[in-house]
Amino acid sequence: MTKQMILDQDYIDSYSRDFSQIICDNHFTHRKYISGQEIIELTHSFQLNLMVIRELFEDWQKQTDSFSKNPYFDFQDNVVKEALSTFMNVLSRSIKIEKIDFEPLLGRAVGKTILLAVDPVTFIESVLEEGHKEPASYVKELKKYIKWYRESWVPAAEDWAADTGSLFWKQKLYEGFEKESDDSSQPLALLAPLQEVLTLNFDTLIKDIPEESKPDVFAEVEKEVEEEPKHYIVEKTEVVIEEQEVESSNHIQEDEAPTEKRIETIDPSIVWAKFDAEENPYMKGSISHLKEGMGINQRIMFTKRLFQGNPDLMDQAIFELDATDSFFEAIDLLNRSFVLSLNWDIHSEEVLELLQLIFRKYDEV
Structure with missing residues (x-):
């Protein structure tokens, strides 16, 4: 998580594709589509699931912005704005994506989740420097989807929103993550749910770091990983995402794996x-x-x-x-x-x- 690290983007891209293929092959075996509810419940990494939703809405926002530039209609009219907002809220509760479209979306989210876990300073800098028309609203949305390291990056993001022309927010961002750089085990803990699906080679991921400055924990993790990647099937649950996220629905999926002893449930x-x-x-x-x-x-x-x-x-x-x-x-x-x-x-x-x-x-x- 130090500023000197260099991440192997080719490896991240390759890992993200393989990870996404495993998850999608599992989900779409007996399903043609994936819903917003199912995205939120997709993996054991809640942050990754939220990152997928964020990617989805980022793409959607770009399409909406392009649509609103149509020269034949007045998109600044209050009635039009209200109608468009209502339409977007209704549509957000009707997410329905086929495998061919969802797999690359998930792949991008996996790559960004890895970057957030291992090099959060770079990730937060990149999302804030993209440029946004309404910085305060953007930070509010960012806080909804980015749950890791909140205490370290939120103060800097709020400073950025208050004055996007100033660079003082970057100093606050670096200061906020100074204490995080001492905890080399944090990325491993955050990415553990991804390792349940496909092992992540940290020696390949992080390159060009002198051995004396590389955390020992990255070497230790390689001793613990298995030669073959592990697959899993996540049991479906229920959840509600507020505002433009996903509306909950009732699902009950029975556990098909037999158990040797019956586990007592709560009455x-x-x-x-x-x-x-x-x-x-x-x-x-x-x-x-x-x-x-x-x-x-x-x-x-x-x-x-x-x-x-x-x-x-x-x-x-x-x-x-x-x-x-x-x-x-x-x-x-x-x-x-x-x-x-x-x-x-x-x-x-x-x-x-x-x-x-x-x-x-x-x-x-």
């Missing part, structure tokens, strides 16, 4: 009755978003014990749970997407605390 009626009978007023309807009631120790515990030490997977779970409309829908999502696949002990302390948070979100005072 929402029993759990609700248990919490509803408790006298503690703190338990009732005190949070609107799960993160509001989640302490640092709880976050660490949930990540480590429930989500296999993967903070990206936990963030995705919390996002999806917050998008549900009721306690019963949230518990159904937990059972289908996490309890079974991650082999949770539903009587454990960490599961109980997570259920308490969900109860507090949906119970009425």
Whole structure:
């Protein structure tokens, strides 16, 4: 993540194509199209899934801008603007992409996700220097789709939006990432979900770095990777993306792989009755978003014990749970997407605390 690193773009392009082919071959085996909902649930890397949505809307915005330059109509008319905005919002909930069009879109998103993880300074610089008519709105959208390293890049991006002619934002950006450069394990942790699909060779990815300045962790990862890439099938879940993102729909996909022992699932009626009978007023309807009631120790515990030490997977779970409309829908999502696949002990302390948070979100005072 240091400024001296040079990334092998040819390798990134090759890896992105291979990765996209694996994912698309898996998804489109029995499907002709992919929807917005399915894109959000596509891989275990929530950041990559969001990057795909961002690429989609970036392309769409370019087409809309080109369309609005038609000389025969007044696109500045308020009625036209309102109608166009309504049309775009409706259309955003009707994403339907064939494999031939989706595979290169996913490939671009994979390449940008790798760059964001390994060299975030370069990535943020490039997206801000592209030039935008409404910088403040652009940064707002960027914060919606770029979740990694937010504390390091958001202050600089907001300075850029306030004064795009000044270069002081670059200094703030570099300063924001100074502490990140000391944590050489961060890119490996962020890209771990991609490694589940296809192993990523960091020695090939990062080139022209003297051995004394290259983090040892990059060499260590090569000892751990398998010779053959690993494939996986992601179980579908439910999620809502606000504004121009994707509207949720109900999906239930049964796990086709046989299990040797039956995993106990959560009964929402029993759990609700248990919490509803408790006298503690703190338990009732005190949070609107799960993160509001989640302490640092709880976050660490949930990540480590429930989500296999993967903070990206936990963030995705919390996002999806917050998008549900009721306690019963949230518990159904937990059972289908996490309890079974991650082999949770539903009587454990960490599961109980997570259920308490969900109860507090949906119970009425």
